[in-house]
Amino acid sequence: MSAFRALARAQLMGWTRDRAAVFFTLLFPLLFLLLFGSLFKGAGAPHITLVQSGPVVLFDSMTAQQRSDLSQELTLVRDDNQADALTKVKNGDDDGVISQSGTGQLVLRFSVADPTRAATVQGVVNGIVQQANQAASGRPPTFTLTTAQVEDLSTKPIQYLTPGLLGWAIATSGTFTAALTLVVWRRKFILRRLRLAPVSLSAVICAPVAVTLLVALVQTAIFLAVATLPYYGLRLSGQWWIAIPLVLAGSLAFMSVGLLVGSWAKTEQAATGVAQLIVLPMAFLSGSFFPLDNTPGWLKGISTVLPLHHLTTAMEDVLTRDRGWGAALPTLGGLLLFAAVLTAISVRLFRWEDA
Amino acid sequence: MTAAIAADGLRKRYGEIRAVDGVSLEVHSGEFFGVLGPNGAGKTTTLEILEGLRQPDEGTVEVLGQRPWPRNAALLPRIGVQLQASAFFERLTAREQIVTFGSLYGVSGSRAAQMLERVGLTEFAETRAEKLSGGQAQRLSIACALAHDPELVFLDEPTTGLDPQARRNLWDLLREINAEGRTVVLTTHYLDEAEILCDRVAVMDHGRILKTDPPATLVRELDAPTRLTVESGLLGAERARELLAGGEGGTAVPDAEVRDDGISLTIATRTPAPVLALLAEQDALRGLEVRGATLEDVFLQLTGREYRA
Numbered sequence: 001m002s003a004f005r006a007l008a009r010a011q012l013m014g015w016t017r018d019r020a021a022v023f024f025t026l027l028f029p030l031l032f033l034l035l036f037g038s039l040f041k042g043a044g045a046p047h048i049t050l051v052q053s054g055p056v057v058l059f060d061s062m063t064a065q066q067r068s069d070l071s072q073e074l075t076l077v078r079d080d081n082q083a084d085a086l087t088k089v090k091n092g093d094d095d096g097v098i099s100q101s102g103t104g105q106l107v108l109r110f111s112v113a114d115p116t117r118a119a120t121v122q123g124v125v126n127g128i129v130q131q132a133n134q135a136a137s138g139r140p141p142t143f144t145l146t147t148a149q150v151e152d153l154s155t156k157p158i159q160y161l162t163p164g165l166l167g168w169a170i171a172t173s174g175t176f177t178a179a180l181t182l183v184v185w186r187r188k189f190i191l192r193r194l195r196l197a198p199v200s201l202s203a204v205i206c207a208p209v210a211v212t213l214l215v216a217l218v219q220t221a222i223f224l225a226v227a228t229l230p231y232y233g234l235r236l237s238g239q240w241w242i243a244i245p246l247v248l249a250g251s252l253a254f255m256s257v258g259l260l261v262g263s264w265a266k267t268e269q270a271a272t273g274v275a276q277l278i279v280l281p282m283a284f285l286s287g288s289f290f291p292l293d294n295t296p297g298w299l300k301g302i303s304t305v306l307p308l309h310h311l312t313t314a315m316e317d318v319l320t321r322d323r324g325w326g327a328a329l330p331t332l333g334g335l336l337l338f339a340a341v342l343t344a345i346s347v348r349l350f351r352w353e354d355a
Numbered sequence: 356m357t358a359a360i361a362a363d364g365l366r367k368r369y370g371e372i373r374a375v376d377g378v379s380l381e382v383h384s385g386e387f388f389g390v391l392g393p394n395g396a397g398k399t400t401t402l403e404i405l406e407g408l409r410q411p412d413e414g415t416v417e418v419l420g421q422r423p424w425p426r427n428a429a430l431l432p433r434i435g436v437q438l439q440a441s442a443f444f445e446r447l448t449a450r451e452q453i454v455t456f457g458s459l460y461g462v463s464g465s466r467a468a469q470m471l472e473r474v475g476l477t478e479f480a481e482t483r484a485e486k487l488s489g490g491q492a493q494r495l496s497i498a499c500a501l502a503h504d505p506e507l508v509f510l511d512e513p514t515t516g517l518d519p520q521a522r523r524n525l526w527d528l529l530r531e532i533n534a535e536g537r538t539v540v541l542t543t544h545y546l547d548e549a550e551i552l553c554d555r556v557a558v559m560d561h562g563r564i565l566k567t568d569p570p571a572t573l574v575r576e577l578d579a580p581t582r583l584t585v586e587s588g589l590l591g592a593e594r595a596r597e598l599l600a601g602g603e604g605g606t607a608v609p610d611a612e613v614r615d616d617g618i619s620l621t622i623a624t625r626t627p628a629p630v631l632a633l634l635a636e637q638d639a640l641r642g643l644e645v646r647g648a649t650l651e652d653v654f655l656q657l658t659g660r661e662y663r664a
Contacts, residue, residue: 189442
């Protein structure tokens with residue numbers, strides 16, 4: 001036990017003093033969360049910029065209150081040089097130009113370069129015209145439509161970014177730590193030195209594993225703390241803490257990947273390269289950085305065999321979709337099984353030292 | 356005397372290469388035992404078999420009365436090993452390295468300060484191992500090997516790559532370790548080191564032990580000529596040969612060989628006394644040096660070739 005503690009302590013001290021390791025395992029993924037979280041924060045219905053060219057009675061006659069309501073959906077700017085305004089729409093700077101010809105004839109010109117924006121600008125302007133017509137008729141509307149958005153949490157980017165990037169962070173630190181520890185210990189003859197001390201092999205293995213699990217938990221805590229800040233607005237669902245066993249199982253699974261890499265690789269460079277070659281494409285294909293909903297079927301097919309995909313999906317389920325053990329258990333079991341199989345293979349490939 | 360190590364007929368082969376090819380040796384308790392040989396002689400592999408890191412293909416080993424292979428947890432606390440490559444944990448200070456290695460043997464951390472003082476690294480306690488000089492790193496490595504107070508210490512080429520001053524400092528430390536009653540087994544490819552430190556030396560080449568004896572015995576048994584050297588120009592080489600052949604005013608020394616390279620005059624003989632007297636008579640003693648045979652000559656004689664470190 002004292003050997004385990006001593007080794008874990010040595011490993012932890014060595015790790016915290018390695019600024020590059022701390023940066024790449026803890027801060028680098030966090031920077032992605034901060035950045036993506038901010039970039040995609042307002043994603044949803046786009047905000048429209050509409051250029052008014054020449055007098056348009058409909059807009060000119062609006063009250064201050066109406067203008068303020070309108071500004072929720074679109075920004076209205078005035079530019080009487082129509083050619084100039086059209087150029088801006090062509091370039092994608094503005095979304096549409098509206099002008100009036102004759103008394104009641106409105107002309108809206110827009111670009112279809114961005115279909116979402118094209119549809120939005122048409123819809124918004126059409127709505128305003130309808131409202132104005134209805135008001136002009138002087139009668140109460142026959143049908144009214146009240147809209148309410150369904151609280152579909154999955155559409156908020158922070159809800160998939162948090163589990164996705166956290167999964168990627170855990171995959172990175174697990175794989176790299178295990179692979180590099182094994183290679184460095186072998187290359188620096190620390191494994192040999194440990195063989196000459198009366199310590200059990202389990203202490204030698206468990207110490208770095210314990211440290212990596214600890215780092216994964218710290219990572220999770222920081223991620224959730226940042227994501228739930230009001231600015232990012234992640235709302236955790238009731239059984240979010242089921243993510244903790246998921247994180248631990250995921251960390252073990254990726255350490256087993258690293259163990260396999262470390263058993264094979266002879267140098268630190270080889271270990272780093274191969275680990276990156278595994279983790280980065282896996283993160284993309286697993287939907288760690290963006291949701292896979294709109295991706296082709298073959299990509300979704302690949303993702304179903306990737307452990308990271310299952311980890312992030314299960315974490316998303318328990319963190320934000322209000323699901324519980326039912327969603328987590330199959331993944332938990334799968335990750336542990338994956339870890340067991342890869343560890344067994346690594347043990348076969350394991351060498352105490354380079355021949 | 357009890358044997359600390361008894362090895363018989365050890366062989367270890369790597370593919371076609373016979374790294375260890377029939378090594379038998381016995382190390383007495385409390386002895387400072389050296390294994391001398393050039394690089395690739397099989398010293399390290401022999402040591403690794405004794406330490407229990409490798410299984411010999413053939414032969415038997417007993418270390419402190421126990422078999423080191425397979426990994427023998429009862430034996431490990433009694434031996435200390437300083438490895439050829441300094442195996443340290445990354446980014447840990449000198450003190451933390453000793454504490455960590457000590458903990459593996461259940462030694463309390465308070466011993467670290469004592470060990471640091473012991474190897475003269477007190478002022479480097481908080482320096483990271485990577486930042487230590489070669490000599491300091493070797494000392495730290497020895498401190499780590501001694502942290503659990505072992506009876507038997509293995510040192511694999513501890514002075515390789517050190518400057519002369521650092522080597523001498525380390526020799527003092529190694530002598531002290533042995534003087535405390537520990538058995539020390541040292542491999543080295545430096546002849547002077549073996550000669551100065553070791554009670555007995557095993558000369559190794561091509562995976563075999565050629566001879567095992569105290570260094571002085573090895574040299575004496577060689578019966579090699581003594582070399583007397585004086586400054587050139589005091590006595591001509593021709594004249595010297597005449598005198599040593601028993602010519603006018605000389606003494607006959609039949610085995611004397613005379614050489615003059617323009618800097619010094621060297622006379623090699625197994626009976627140096629009459630030669631010295633003769634040089635004194637001729638008043639040709641300026642810059643006199645008398646050199647007996649060294650382990651280098653022993654090696655040359657045993658292997659038939661020059662020593663290549």
